[in-house]
Amino acid sequence: MPSSPLSPLRPSRRQVLAAAAGSVATLAAPAWAQNAGWPSKPIRLIVPYTPGGFTDQMARLVQNGLQQRLGQTVLIDNKPGAGSVIGVDAVAKSAPDGSTFGVVIAAYAANNTLYPKLPYDARKDLTGVALMGVSPLVAAVPLEAPFKTAQELIRYAKAHPGKVSYGSSGNGSAVHLTTELFKMQTGAYMVHIPYRGAAPALTDLIGGQIQLFFDAATGLINMGKQGKVRLIGVASDRRLPVLPEVPTFIEQGFKNFTGSTWAGMIAPAGTPRDILKRMSDEVSRIVRSEEMRPRLEAMGTFPAGGTPEEFDAFLASETAKWGKVIREAGVTPD
DSSP states (O other): OOOOTTSTTSOOHHHHHHHHHHHHHHHHHHHHHHHTTOOOSOEEEEESSOTTSHHHHHHHHHHHHHHHHHTSOEEEEEOOOGGGHHHHHHHHTSOSSSSEEEEEOHHHHHHHHHSSOOSSOHHHHEEEEEEEEEEEEEEEEETTSSOOSHHHHHHHHHHSTTOOEEEESSTTSHHHHHHHHHHHHHTOOOEEEEOSSHHHHHHHHHHTSSSEEEEEHHHHHHHHHTTSEEEEEESSSSOOTTSTTSOBTTTTTOTTOOOEEEEEEEEETTOOHHHHHHHHHHHHHHHTSTTHHHHHHHTTOEEOOOOHHHHHHHHHHHHHHHHHHHHHHTOOOO
16 A cells, blocks of 8 residues: 555655755764864964064964964964975975964965975965965165156166166065066066065165165165155055055056065865864954054055955966966076
């Protein structure tokens, strides 16, 4: 005899859906329970550069906020060397348990092309957490230079091939690659002089030994305001609040020319998604807060934030952009 629609042999649709929902909840429970108490131990933020620089400053700006919001100690671990490769490799080889993160800048994306062989695979061994801030580069020239604007600089460079030399903080740095992109877009020939850091390059710029130097605004703001160098352009689609009088290159007729350094947080691949999301949310809240915004803008940095997926997409875009410049300009490591 056929069973009725409500018979135990023929469960109703409502019973089936309820049972399925119960099964999903049971499967999800262990993962949630495992990470519900995160963070249960101190968090390490690996900075692949020495203390005091832009990357270190950005890490320390979010350090206190994270400690307050997460209720756990956050330690800064500076691991400089090999153009950030040593520190990034330490992040890649850390346990993906939410206790280790890294703070990187534009060189992280460029290194994927710059170095023929890295000890890690950025796509497989690491994952994005959040973009923290973007700092457009600013171009400076000596006060006594025979050009006072970006257009005058290019006209002079084209009329005097090889007479204009530009400094950088090292081969493959954001400063170097941004200037190479400027050369490629303008067709001007300028000689590259690499330095070991921004400070000696700025010293030679002031002395007139080099004629052009791009750098993050934080390194040039005071020099410009003190009248030691002339700031001729911002490589961004908008002016910097801290330097409202300095026009962008786009305003001056250099279409779509942008170049920046930026800071972002990464984690070892395999770090649970709910931990990545929580960390991303907290970092975004901190950098976008009313307290933090003026501090970042004083450094010439635009607050960012966003999801892990958005930062991964940003990293892919930056890797493609600077990879093209590296290949076409024939840039090699130091």
